[in-house]
Amino acid sequence: MSITSRRGQASAPNTAAFTSRRRFLTTALQTTLVAGAGGAALTACADDGTTPSSVASSAGHTLAGTYPPSAPPVADGNQALQRLQEGNARFVADREENLDEGIARRVAVSKGQTPFATVLGCVDSRVPIELVFDQGLGDLVVVRSAGEALDHSVTGSLEFGVAELHTPLLMVLGHQRCGALTATMKAVDAGRRTAEAGEMDYLVDTLAPAVRQVAGKPGDRLTNAIHANVDLVLATLRQSPVIGPLEKSGKLKLVGAYYELDTGKVMLHQ
Numbered sequence: 001m002s003i004t005s006r007r008g009q010a011s012a013p014n015t016a017a018f019t020s021r022r023r024f025l026t027t028a029l030q031t032t033l034v035a036g037a038g039g040a041a042l043t044a045c046a047d048d049g050t051t052p053s054s055v056a057s058s059a060g061h062t063l064a065g066t067y068p069p070s071a072p073p074v075a076d077g078n079q080a081l082q083r084l085q086e087g088n089a090r091f092v093a094d095r096e097e098n099l100d101e102g103i104a105r106r107v108a109v110s111k112g113q114t115p116f117a118t119v120l121g122c123v124d125s126r127v128p129i130e131l132v133f134d135q136g137l138g139d140l141v142v143v144r145s146a147g148e149a150l151d152h153s154v155t156g157s158l159e160f161g162v163a164e165l166h167t168p169l170l171m172v173l174g175h176q177r178c179g180a181l182t183a184t185m186k187a188v189d190a191g192r193r194t195a196e197a198g199e200m201d202y203l204v205d206t207l208a209p210a211v212r213q214v215a216g217k218p219g220d221r222l223t224n225a226i227h228a229n230v231d232l233v234l235a236t237l238r239q240s241p242v243i244g245p246l247e248k249s250g251k252l253k254l255v256g257a258y259y260e261l262d263t264g265k266v267m268l269h270q
């Protein structure tokens with residue numbers, strides 16, 4: 001079974017597509033190195049038939065400045081959210097397009113960026129934001145901190161994404177079995193902080209309200225705390241003098257979400 005890519009080409013099943021993409025990148029990189037050593041060698045290489053047609057085509061586009069079309073701009077936060085959800089559906093189905101990280105795209109976005117969404121996620125190695133949403137270079141503003149904990153830098157970075165880069169969507173993405181909230185829960189239960197040197201106590205102090213908020217509630221305590229934390233982060237961000245007014249004006253959509261490690265699915269908070 002094949003899927004239709006954003007470039008309108010049929011893609012092979014995922015494993016084969018991944019392999020061929022890696023081969024393409026390797027070949028194209030070698031081609032670029034040849035070009036770097038010999039000036040216009042890249043064009044000559046693309047024209048002399050010694051390189052695969054896909055490489056020749058991509059290299060020619062790069063030199064000519066006619067880049068492959070990326071997805072059209074989103075009109076609003078709802079469209080941005082739909083694009084994220086479609087990308088996550090591809091990720092879940094193991095049918096990623098993975099096309100917007102090639103050389104032509106890299107060259108195109110080197111001239112500027114128009115990301116369509118800002119996402120705050122956890123540092124957890126199992127939740128890489130671009131991969132989870134099957135997005136490429138220049139598509140997302142990504143800020144990550146353990147447990148999505150806010151501080152001045154995190155909040156300022158999110159404000160930069162929505163106010164300076166004008167993304168119409170800001171998502172806060174919690175995830176299943178979050179280690180930061182697990183550690184916070186243990187610290188709260190023990191009535192102490194982490195006892196570690198350094199700054200990790202800041203995380204515990206910041207995430208503890210979510211743990212306390214779900215005390216005594218039915219269901220899995222950790223999962224409840226993860227969801228509560230997302231909602232608390234959103235509530236705090238709405239107090240930002242940059243983010244709050246943008247949402248009120250209708251230019252920005254704020255949404256909370258939960259990534260399930262077991263399935264790869266991102267589920268929206270209601």
Ligand SMILES: [Zn+2]
Nearest residue numbers: 122124178179
């Ligand atoms: Zn986490």
